[in-house]
Amino acid sequence: DAKTTQPxxxxxxEGRAANLPCNHxxxxxxxxxxxxRQIHSQGPQYIIHGLKNNETNEMASLIITEDRKSSTLILxxxxxxxxxxxxxxxxxxxxxxxxxxxxxxxxxVRP
Amino acid sequence: xxxxxxxxxxxxxxxxxxxxxxCAQDMNHEYMSWYRQDPxxxxxxxxxxxxxxxxxxxxxxxxxxxxxxxxxxxxxxLLSAAPSQTSVYFCASSRALWDNQPQHFGDGxxxxxx
Numbered sequence: 001d002a003k004t005t006q007p008x009x010x011x012x013x014e015g016r017a018a019n020l021p022c023n024h025x026x027x028x029x030x031x032x033x034x035x036x037r038q039i040h041s042q043g044p045q046y047i048i049h050g051l052k053n054n055e056t057n058e059m060a061s062l063i064i065t066e067d068r069k070s071s072t073l074i075l076x077x078x079x080x081x082x083x084x085x086x087x088x089x090x091x092x093x094x095x096x097x098x099x100x101x102x103x104x105x106x107x108x109v110r111p
Numbered sequence: 112x113x114x115x116x117x118x119x120x121x122x123x124x125x126x127x128x129x130x131x132x133x134c135a136q137d138m139n140h141e142y143m144s145w146y147r148q149d150p151x152x153x154x155x156x157x158x159x160x161x162x163x164x165x166x167x168x169x170x171x172x173x174x175x176x177x178x179x180x181x182x183x184x185x186x187x188x189l190l191s192a193a194p195s196q197t198s199v200y201f202c203a204s205s206r207a208l209w210d211n212q213p214q215h216f217g218d219g220x221x222x223x224x225x
Contacts, residue, residue, distance in 0.1 A: 034213060042218060042219070043115075043216035043217050043219050044154070046213040046214070046215065049211065093211040098156055099144075099154075099156075099214055100153075101154040104153070
């Protein structure tokens, strides 16, 4: 499975958009980009995933570059409750392939 | 709207004791898995199951046993607890093998081995 690179941390002001980058330059054609987050002491929470088209749901938007080598998770109006560790994961379809969590990026939303 | 349910939420054991961490899902998911998370580290896969009666090892299986007699349940057994197994354990489930649907996680069991 392709590896991902994320900066260790970032912060943003409450109410502003949070743009979380992820580099996955070795991604293969059938691998999806998944984003999860983990709020302190809770289980990982699925946010969004995509293959090559941009995706949007009630939580966030996922922008994948045309060459698929990087992506950005956008939280349009960050709140204090969005403070968490965000994981960008690349894997092929099928639950049999492992979901490999790296260190993620710690997002701190400040008042 | 239960999703993935883990019990107990907290447990303290003495070295050498045995116990079973329970995991149940009500989404009719075929795939279930167990992870452990230690401070400063990502989640590491312990065991997984692709359906009732089928289990396989993840990256850190030693000291743990699993079985999958029903689609809904996937218990994790510690036969002789060791302090190195102090960790937070997460259970996850997802749909069939070949689709791209995400895994859903429980809230975890915090286990301390004295």
